[in-house]
Amino acid sequence: MPEGIVQEQVTAAIADAVAEAKRKGLLHSSSPPVCTVEFPKREEWGDLSSSVAMTIAKMEKRPPREVADLLAKQLEESCPFVDQVEVAPPGFLNLTLRRDFWFSVLHEIESKGETYGHSELVRGKRVLLEYVSANPTGPLHIGHGRGAALGDAMARVLRAVGYSVEREFYINDAGRQMNLLAASVYARYQEYHGSAVSFPEDGYQGAYIRTVAEHIAHTVGTQLLDLPLSEALEQCKVMACEELLEAIKQDLLSFGVGFDSWYPETRLFSSGTIRETLETLKQRDLVFEKDGALWFRSSRFQDEKDRVVCKQDGDYTYLASDIAYHHDKLKRDFDQLINIWGADHHGYVPRMQGVMQAFGYSKDRLQVVLVQMVSLLRGGRKVEMSKRAGEFVTLREVVDEVGADAAKFFFLMRRPDSHLEFDLELAKKQSAENPVYYVQYAHARLASLFRVAQNRGILVPPAGDANLTVLVQPEEFRLIKHLSSFPGLVEGCARALEPHRLTFYLQELAGHLHAFYYKHRVLPSREEGTTGPELDLGGMNADRGGVRAQESPSHELTTARLVLLRQVQTVIRNGLTLLGVTAPEQM
RNA sequence: GCGCCCGUAGCUCAGUUGGAUAGAGCAUCAGCCUUCUAAGCUGAGGGUCGCAGGUUCAAUUCCUGCCGGGCGCGCCA
Numbered sequence: 001m002p003e004g005i006v007q008e009q010v011t012a013a014i015a016d017a018v019a020e021a022k023r024k025g026l027l028h029s030s031s032p033p034v035c036t037v038e039f040p041k042r043e044e045w046g047d048l049s050s051s052v053a054m055t056i057a058k059m060e061k062r063p064p065r066e067v068a069d070l071l072a073k074q075l076e077e078s079c080p081f082v083d084q085v086e087v088a089p090p091g092f093l094n095l096t097l098r099r100d101f102w103f104s105v106l107h108e109i110e111s112k113g114e115t116y117g118h119s120e121l122v123r124g125k126r127v128l129l130e131y132v133s134a135n136p137t138g139p140l141h142i143g144h145g146r147g148a149a150l151g152d153a154m155a156r157v158l159r160a161v162g163y164s165v166e167r168e169f170y171i172n173d174a175g176r177q178m179n180l181l182a183a184s185v186y187a188r189y190q191e192y193h194g195s196a197v198s199f200p201e202d203g204y205q206g207a208y209i210r211t212v213a214e215h216i217a218h219t220v221g222t223q224l225l226d227l228p229l230s231e232a233l234e235q236c237k238v239m240a241c242e243e244l245l246e247a248i249k250q251d252l253l254s255f256g257v258g259f260d261s262w263y264p265e266t267r268l269f270s271s272g273t274i275r276e277t278l279e280t281l282k283q284r285d286l287v288f289e290k291d292g293a294l295w296f297r298s299s300r301f302q303d304e305k306d307r308v309v310c311k312q313d314g315d316y317t318y319l320a321s322d323i324a325y326h327h328d329k330l331k332r333d334f335d336q337l338i339n340i341w342g343a344d345h346h347g348y349v350p351r352m353q354g355v356m357q358a359f360g361y362s363k364d365r366l367q368v369v370l371v372q373m374v375s376l377l378r379g380g381r382k383v384e385m386s387k388r389a390g391e392f393v394t395l396r397e398v399v400d401e402v403g404a405d406a407a408k409f410f411f412l413m414r415r416p417d418s419h420l421e422f423d424l425e426l427a428k429k430q431s432a433e434n435p436v437y438y439v440q441y442a443h444a445r446l447a448s449l450f451r452v453a454q455n456r457g458i459l460v461p462p463a464g465d466a467n468l469t470v471l472v473q474p475e476e477f478r479l480i481k482h483l484s485s486f487p488g489l490v491e492g493c494a495r496a497l498e499p500h501r502l503t504f505y506l507q508e509l510a511g512h513l514h515a516f517y518y519k520h521r522v523l524p525s526r527e528e529g530t531t532g533p534e535l536d537l538g539g540m541n542a543d544r545g546g547v548r549a550q551e552s553p554s555h556e557l558t559t560a561r562l563v564l565l566r567q568v569q570t571v572i573r574n575g576l577t578l579l580g581v582t583a584p585e586q587m
Numbered sequence: 588g589c590g591c592c593c594g595u596a597g598c599u600c601a602g603u604u605g606g607a608u609a610g611a612g613c614a615u616c617a618g619c620c621u622u623c624u625a626a627g628c629u630g631a632g633g634g635u636c637g638c639a640g641g642u643u644c645a646a647u648u649c650c651u652g653c654c655g656g657g658c659g660c661g662c663c664a
Contacts, residue, residue, distance in 0.1 A: 038603075038606095041607065054645080057644080088607070090644060091644085172664070175664065177663085307661095308661090317664090321664095343659090347590075347659040348664095350591095370591090372658095373658095413599095413601095414600070414601090415601085417592065418600075421599060423599090429626090430626050431626055434626085438627090440626090441627080445623085445627085451623095453623080492603055495604095504602095515628070515629090518628040518629085519628075519629095521622080521623070586624095587626065
């Protein structure tokens with residue numbers, strides 16, 4: 001599955017071998033099998049392995065071993081870059097490639113540069129990616145932070161494989177929650193002016209409500225006290241919403257998460273879109289009246305029952321807004337809609353996919369990524385939060401404490417659908433225990449190396465001008481092979497909507513880099529006036545842990561290693577960029 | 588009660604859509620700095636992949652039933 005320049009060619013070679021075997025009458029099955037290659041679990045099993053023989057054997061009803069043998073023979077005869085093929089039971093093909101074939105990876109990275117990892121998996125398909133979409137009733141909390149980091153990374157990953165992505169924030173500025181906000185703010189406003197009032201039940205308790213109320217008081221003085229209640233509340237709502245939305249935008253800005261468009265729910269009301277959309281559905285009998293209310297016939301699709309869209313009191317439900325909003329998205333001509341939601345909304349997915357069907361699309365037109373909860377830890381202890389009392393840790397607090405890079409990386413270290421434990425102390429640690437520092441340090445370490453090289457007048461030539469064949473160490477090949485699988489990894493992230501795979505990939509790549517870097521020298525030892533002989537004792541020291549090779553590499557080897565490391569640095573940077581994390585030159 | 592998600596090393600979690608002797612990071616233990624960043628490296632111990640069946644050459648992965656944890660089943664959002 002790791003598609004890259006090497007993997008692609010090997011996959012094609014296997015497919016050719018299968019076709020050739022058919023021509024010779026050795027194989028018969030009509031449907032061509034999917035020829036996949038993967039890195040074997042053990043290095044002694046070769047460079048790449050494939051299980052195609054087993055799949056074919058099934059179709060042909062023949063022993064896997066037999067099929068594997070004939071494909072192995074075919075590959076060894078006709079494929080120029082395959083050095084050797086071993087067949088391992090029950091029918092694996094273990095391929096060893098010509099060493100120099102791997103160097104094509106380095107040329108590839110150099111020529112692609114910051115687009116290495118990008119592809120044209122889907123060409124120009126349009127995606128609307130909706131995430132965060134918080135109520136403007138308070139600051140973003142860490143749960144929003146996870147959604148924000150995920151959405152931002154997902155947008156980057158999808159763009160990398162060819163999607164045209166629009167990132168949208170749906171502003172939930174209508175409905176009961178906003179009325180509650182208005183009532184809370186108005187109560188604080190009255191308090192500020194000395195009136196003793198009872199605070200609304202279920203009102204927003206947070207201290208920020210007082211701040212907002214004070215700002216309003218400073219702006220309009222006592223004016224609101226003289227207005228009819230409904231008018232005063234309306235004004236509180238508008239002003240509070242504006243201020244809190246602005247704060248949300250600022251929080252996202254300092255977190256480094258961007259949007260292309262902001263879509264207010266209130267627009268759906270004022271423009272009459274909701275009424276029109278429901279009317280359309282009513283004509284198709286997908287919306288109907290019962291018990292003095294309007295219902296969406298979602299049971300027609302995969303929902304367990306029908307749902308109210310317009311209440312007996314005449315107010316629309318949130319579902320009505322969402323139907324209109326998603327109809328609008330569809331009208332904007334996107335090929336795919338993707339929403340990132342908190343996992344507690346999972347029951348809502350079937351009815352929204354029903355909305356897709358109601359408008360004549362497949363339910364898969366809408367994909368929903370569910371994000372699980374975040375628990376904050378401080379030194380291994382859980383930080384208790386109570387939303388009810390308005391005590392929750394905000395995204396801003398976390399970003400201020402650990403930095404945007406660490407916060408994003410930590411949010412992206414787990415599968416979306418799995419609970420996340422976020423250890424604040426760990427995220428701040430400046431050591432190898434902290435994954436984000438470990439990866440960023442790998443990048444900075446290389447940057448530093450290139451600076452030293454430059455100061456000594458050592459140039460890094462284009463890959464084409466270096467003699468790469470002097471790269472023979474296992475640590476060097478581990479790096480090259482890992483680099484080769486990057487494009488396939490990005491594709492996998494896009495297909496599965498799982499950017500977290502990148503964090504694992506980068507930790508592995510950084511690990512290979514640090515291991516190489518510790519064991520092998522790149523630049524010649526400074527003390528030696530002349531370039532000493534190649535004394536690479538790496539292999540000989542293998543049995544003594546932690547002993548560095550006292551090598552002083554030849555000019556040729558220095559050059560080749562610098563070329564290799566240049567590409568490692570590029571891939572680390574590209575990977576971090578896809579996560580929205582910076583790749584520092586210095587730490 | 589019904590539905591969805593999760594259950595993998597002491598802890599937190601990966602496992603590329605069914606492949607080989609199940610991995611990583613913490614934590615524990617034992618080592619490594621005259622050197623290009625030790626913000627780093629090497630090694631060791633640690634497993635009934637929740638349990639029981641089924642599907643097949645092959646199951647952590649797919650199916651069924653249990654057990655345990657989380658969430659959802661509003662004319663709330």
